[in-house]
Amino acid sequence: MSKRLQKILSAIPRCHTLADVGCDHGYIGIGALQSEVCSQVLFVDISAPSLQKASNALPVHLKERAEFFVRDGIGDLQCDCAVIAGMGGLEIMSILTNTVTLPKWLVLQPMRNQVDLRQYLLNNYNIVSDTKFADGKFYDLIVAQLSESKQALSPLELTFGLTNIACPSQDFVQFLLVEQAKAQNILQHCPTAPVKDYLGQVNAVLARTEEI
Template structure:
């Protein structure tokens, strides 16, 4: 399934959505046009990226339903009850969310360091309602939930994602099989390297023995 389709399918109904790092603005457009939210902020730190969203959302902007904001994270945006951050690194997502109170609802799609996002959310008292891996050419993680309510994760769940362990989907199984192949390959290279090193050691020891016998 298309990455953005998966993300949009997880957006909850809300009053005001903030799409942080909106770039082209597709998710904002989806949320507004399907009536999921009453208003939306399309936010991006890059003016060039925001321009794309402004072009796509010109009708909604003219109607006062969408406000484009060129800003770092959620700086200057305070009344959103749902925050979407997709396509950014986990550390960047944590950085953005740590500067504000957790939103009532969130949908996050980190590109890497998902474990750091899970740990941050649980430490801040969030309740994680969805936490799964999906595939669209590559593997992606999606985390959705509420800013309050609290949650409890095991170390394994922090590392792999709770839904992936409780109700694994085909994408997660495929990802784990891929990971096992990578580890097997690394082990086999390590074994070959060890054997080559042992052969070199035996060779040099044999030369040393031969020289020492002549002394």
């Protein structure tokens, strides 16, 4: 199992019913059943052939704790935790908008549009952890808990993630250095205000990490 999948698995809180949304190969849901972090898993995928992969991979002794659904997102399924990994942030937002009963917990690994997703989550969730990690490339892992109280994030927390700002990891610092080099390179050829602003934010966070 890849480091990315291990990180996602270890972020899943103890729960009864986990939905592995966009499960594809099913490794996340299967890993969750094997580690006993949940009692049952709803394997969901919009693609029947993808869902079939998950069904084929599920060990026989776990079959009675699993259900399979070909569908777009969570819809009216009931679960207390949903993992949505390996999809774009906008797709994740669309899935959550069309969810009838929002799960108590979300474990999200968005591939892009992370800032939009963070902003969107704050309508109904508190972000509990939001970390950057490297596994060939950089990934974000967000754990959020349903909440009636409104969480306020600073602009830097929205851009880079709450936990990365509070407690920067080596992977996050590496990410910042890569982003710094990319932004400097772009500015040499095409100086635009958004890239200048972004570089300013990257430099501000890097300066803070040097103080820690």
